[in-house]
Amino acid sequence: xxxxxxxxxxxxxxxxxxxxxxxxxxxxxxxxxxxxxxxxxxxxxxxxxxxxxxxxxxxxxxxxxxxxxxxxxxxxxxxxxxxxxxxxxxxxxxxxxxxxxxxxxxxxxxxxxxxxxxxxxxxxxxxxxxxxxxxxxxxxxxxxxxxxxxxxxxxxxxxxxxxxxxxxxxxxxxxxxxxxxxxxxxxxxxxxxxxxxxxxxxxxxxxxxxxxxxxxxxxxxxxxxxxxxxxxxxxxxxxxxxxxxxxxxxxxxxxxxxxxxxxxxxxxxxxxxxxxxxxxxxxxxxxxxxxxxxxxxxxxxxxxxxxxxxxxxxxxxxxxxxxxxxxxxxxxxx
DNA sequence: TAGGCCATCTGGTCCT
DNA sequence: AGGACCAGATGGCCTA
Numbered sequence: 001x002x003x004x005x006x007x008x009x010x011x012x013x014x015x016x017x018x019x020x021x022x023x024x025x026x027x028x029x030x031x032x033x034x035x036x037x038x039x040x041x042x043x044x045x046x047x048x049x050x051x052x053x054x055x056x057x058x059x060x061x062x063x064x065x066x067x068x069x070x071x072x073x074x075x076x077x078x079x080x081x082x083x084x085x086x087x088x089x090x091x092x093x094x095x096x097x098x099x100x101x102x103x104x105x106x107x108x109x110x111x112x113x114x115x116x117x118x119x120x121x122x123x124x125x126x127x128x129x130x131x132x133x134x135x136x137x138x139x140x141x142x143x144x145x146x147x148x149x150x151x152x153x154x155x156x157x158x159x160x161x162x163x164x165x166x167x168x169x170x171x172x173x174x175x176x177x178x179x180x181x182x183x184x185x186x187x188x189x190x191x192x193x194x195x196x197x198x199x200x201x202x203x204x205x206x207x208x209x210x211x212x213x214x215x216x217x218x219x220x221x222x223x224x225x226x227x228x229x230x231x232x233x234x235x236x237x238x239x240x241x242x243x244x245x246x247x248x249x250x251x252x253x254x255x256x257x258x259x260x261x262x263x264x265x266x267x268x269x270x271x272x273x274x275x276x277x278x279x280x281x282x283x284x285x286x287x288x289x290x291x292x293x294x295x296x297x298x299x300x301x302x303x304x305x306x307x308x309x310x311x312x313x314x315x316x317x318x319x320x321x322x323x324x325x326x327x328x329x330x331x332x333x334x
Numbered sequence: 335t336a337g338g339c340c341a342t343c344t345g346g347t348c349c350t
Numbered sequence: 351a352g353g354a355c356c357a358g359a360t361g362g363c364c365t366a
Contacts, residue, residue, distance in 0.1 A: 092343085095345095
């Protein structure tokens with residue numbers, strides 16, 4: 001079961017999400033709106049448009065065809081009296097204010113989501129759609145990692161994260177992980193491609209491989225320019241666990257009590273605007289955002305890179321038995 | 335300048 | 351009846 005870790009929990013549990021988003025008292029908000037409207041050309045145009053449409057309506061009434069019949073046929077709008085017009089306008093404005101408030105609530109929730117998916121950056125915000133996609137991929141990747149119950153493959157993890165994302169976002173995510181973004185290419189269908197060696201080739205040695213050369217940096221015959229891109233299939237990784245062969249096919253189907261990870265940001269937090277000091281940190285970049293509401297699990301990180309490891313090829317699970325899961329669940333199930 | 339993203343307005347529909 | 355939700359339209363801003 002997915003819990004709501006942060007401050008949105010209350011908001012999200014409301015039957016009408018966003019309904020309780022702090023909004024100005026309506027009369028004030030209307031006052032503000034009027035003030036606001038005076039600053040916004042958009043609204044100016046709307047208001048002006050209303051005036052124009054009213055005028056046009058009146059003018060159209062005067063338009064008649066050759067037979068002298070009004071050009072505008074069919075049921076006519078009832079002419080509203082001045083008071084009714086005002087009341088209608090007032091209600092419309094109130095509805096606008098509510099709608100704005102609702103959207104602000106939605107955006108606030110989205111902003112919170114941005115903070116708990118990888119690569120949160122205040123300066124380079126993910127778009128809404130990319131945030132949702134990344135969040136979905138993130139949940140999928142974490143779920144897969146948990147259910148696999150074994151050492152995760154960082155490259156596969158990142159590729160899952162990047163699946164369906166735009167190239168800039170893919171670059172951002174890859175950049176967050178300090179992977180060579182050039183290794184992650186997105187084809188026309190949004191499928192993540194890998195140039196050069198496949199992640200598995202990179203992860204595991206095989207005859208003829210050059211394990212000293214990172215993918216994308218190969219100076220051998222495995223050079224990406226000489227070798228066609230290999231499509232990295234997810235089906236092999238996911239099929240054992242889910243009915244759906246890939247994240248794009250929908251959400252994983254959980255039979256029973258397989259909870260998606262709660263908030264793994266503490267485990268796998270990647271902060272774009274806070275680059276790690278690679279030379280000094282053996283825990284390479286798996287930093288923890290200090291955003292409010294986050295539980296620091298720095299010392300319990302699942303994802304570790306051993307000091308001697310050449311990132312990103314040797315990513316260790318701290319505990320094969322996933323003790324961290326319990327810790328995390330405990331941390332987020334207050 | 336085109337395209338992407340976003341905020342806002344708006345009218346329709348559904349629900350309480 | 352009124353509020354929430356939704357989708358379409360529109361215009362502004364930014365970037366390649």
